[in-house]
Amino acid sequence: MNLALKNTDMLARLPQVRGGYREQADLADVSWFRVGGCADILFSPADEADLQIFLANCPEEIPVTVLGACSNTLVRDGGVPGVVIKLGRPFGDIIIGSDGQVDAGAAVPDLMLSKQVANAELSGLEFFRGIPGTVGGALRMNAGAYGNDTATVLSHAYAYDRNGKRHEIQAHEMGFDYRHCALPQDLIFTAARFQTVPGDKQKILAQMEEISASREDTQPIKTRTGGSTFKNPGGADPEGLKAWKLIDAAGCRGLTQGDAQISELHCNFLINHGNASAADLETLGEVVRQRVKDHSGVTLQWEIKRIGREAM
Numbered sequence: 001m002n003l004a005l006k007n008t009d010m011l012a013r014l015p016q017v018r019g020g021y022r023e024q025a026d027l028a029d030v031s032w033f034r035v036g037g038c039a040d041i042l043f044s045p046a047d048e049a050d051l052q053i054f055l056a057n058c059p060e061e062i063p064v065t066v067l068g069a070c071s072n073t074l075v076r077d078g079g080v081p082g083v084v085i086k087l088g089r090p091f092g093d094i095i096i097g098s099d100g101q102v103d104a105g106a107a108v109p110d111l112m113l114s115k116q117v118a119n120a121e122l123s124g125l126e127f128f129r130g131i132p133g134t135v136g137g138a139l140r141m142n143a144g145a146y147g148n149d150t151a152t153v154l155s156h157a158y159a160y161d162r163n164g165k166r167h168e169i170q171a172h173e174m175g176f177d178y179r180h181c182a183l184p185q186d187l188i189f190t191a192a193r194f195q196t197v198p199g200d201k202q203k204i205l206a207q208m209e210e211i212s213a214s215r216e217d218t219q220p221i222k223t224r225t226g227g228s229t230f231k232n233p234g235g236a237d238p239e240g241l242k243a244w245k246l247i248d249a250a251g252c253r254g255l256t257q258g259d260a261q262i263s264e265l266h267c268n269f270l271i272n273h274g275n276a277s278a279a280d281l282e283t284l285g286e287v288v289r290q291r292v293k294d295h296s297g298v299t300l301q302w303e304i305k306r307i308g309r310e311a312m
């Protein structure tokens with residue numbers, strides 16, 4: 001009752017937008033883990049101008065969170081306070097220009113981008129083939145795989161800050177590191193330009209198939225998961241210290257908590273077998289962190305973003 005009143009109050013204080021607001025929107029529906037509570041308010045902007053109007057006029061004290069495909073995010077069971085912004089089709093264009101420049105909206109799925117770019121006989125974005133997020137999430141996470149990452153192919157990105165001011169940000173200004181972008185958390189990316197190079201279509205497609213097959217063999221990609229749970233302590237260096245080896249050595253492969261499990265196939269993946277709660281998944285992750293710390297002295301860092309409130 002109190003919560004409903006609070007939401008109604010919040011709604012009344014939000015600016016008029018064309019995209020529309022949805023109250024108590026179930027985020028489990030959009031999350032790869034298929035867990036989590038509701039967004040107080042979900043906002044899908046009608047276009048860039050709508051997003052700008054929202055940000056410029058949304059009261060400062062109302063929290064704003066942006067989500068892409070929610071493939072690297074664990075939404076807690078108590079839901080997300082304030083407004084969750086989910087960019088949709090109006091931010092879903094791909095434009096392939098001259099000189100290998102590729103413009104993509106922030107909501108474009110990485111997989112779709114890699115396929116269209118390959119069909120245009122351009123190379124550089126093959127690694128996106130196996131990453132189930134969006135361009136916006138790739139920019140924030142510096143998503144990467146198989147020896148490449150977003151930082152190496154980005155030319156520049158466009159973003160709005162919490163006051164509705166638009167920024168053009170060059171790749172070298174993003175503060176990219178392994179699975180990290182140092183820009184302020186309030187920035188909402190709306191689009192990016194990538195630099196690709198001409199390539200042989202058959203070779204590009206073959207490489208993408210190879211990536212896809214390798215993932216199917218080594219990662220539980222068809223389950224309800226968030227990808228790698230923890231960052232590799234050795235970073236992107238293929239010879240560096242691997243989270244999965246530490247987890248394995250600490251005896252955590254296959255460990256369960258309710259319907260949550262540490263994958264038997266790849267023990268840096270957390271899985272929801274169907275009825276896990278976000279709390280089950282997070283608790284299991286913390287158990288693993290503690291066991292690894294006790295066993296090897298290494299403190300694993302979460303790669304997965306955890307957002308929202310604990311269940312009440």
Ligand SMILES: Cc1cc2nc3c(=O)[nH]c(=O)nc-3n(C[C@H](O)[C@H](O)[C@H](O)COP(=O)(O)OP(=O)(O)OC[C@H]3O[C@@H](n4cnc5c(N)ncnc54)[C@H](O)[C@@H]3O)c2cc1C
Pocket residue numbers: 032065066067068069070071072073087106130131132133134135136137138139140141142143144145187188189190220221222225226227228305
């Ligand atoms: C099966 C599986 C395999 C995976 N494999 C890989 C892999 O090989 N390599 C890899 O790097 N990752 C991998 N991931 C993790 C995930 O797909 C990536 O991190 C991806 O980039 C997240 O994108 P998203 O759109 O789902 O972001 P979300 O999970 O929705 O959000 C992640 C972060 O990005 C922010 N964000 C999202 N959109 C925007 C935006 N428009 N503007 C500003 N911030 C934004 C969110 O606020 C949040 O902080 C995998 C995940 C799964 C489920």
Ligand SMILES: NC(=O)C1=CN([C@@H]2O[C@H](COP(=O)(O)OP(=O)(O)OC[C@H]3O[C@@H](n4cnc5c(N)ncnc54)[C@H](OP(=O)(O)O)[C@@H]3O)[C@@H](O)[C@H]2O)C=CC1
Pocket residue numbers: 030031032033069087088089090091092093107108109112
């Ligand atoms: N889609 C998801 O969020 C999740 C998918 N999965 C798994 O992933 C696999 C594939 O999922 P599926 O939904 O069929 O994949 P799709 O590629 O059909 O769609 C993925 C999402 O991307 C959106 N999308 C697609 N193209 C664009 C674009 N150009 N611009 C903006 N948004 C776009 C879709 O939006 P729209 O709704 O407008 O079509 C949809 O929300 C399945 O195995 C599924 O179980 C698991 C968890 C979550």
Ligand SMILES: C=C(O[C@H]1[C@H](O)[C@@H](CO)O[C@H](OP(=O)(O)OP(=O)(O)OC[C@H]2O[C@@H](n3ccc(=O)[nH]c3=O)[C@H](O)[C@@H]2O)[C@@H]1NC(C)=O)C(=O)O
Pocket residue numbers: 144145146147217218219226227228229230231232235242243244248264265266267268303
């Ligand atoms: C999935 C993610 O990214 C992944 C990315 O897909 C792959 C491929 O480049 O390399 C990193 O995983 P990783 O270091 O565990 O490498 P993987 O390719 O998955 O595995 C390496 C090798 O170890 C083997 N392996 C892995 C886990 C396991 O339990 N057992 C096992 O034998 C695999 O079979 C494979 O032969 C990224 N993870 C991190 C934290 O950096 C993600 O960030 O969400």
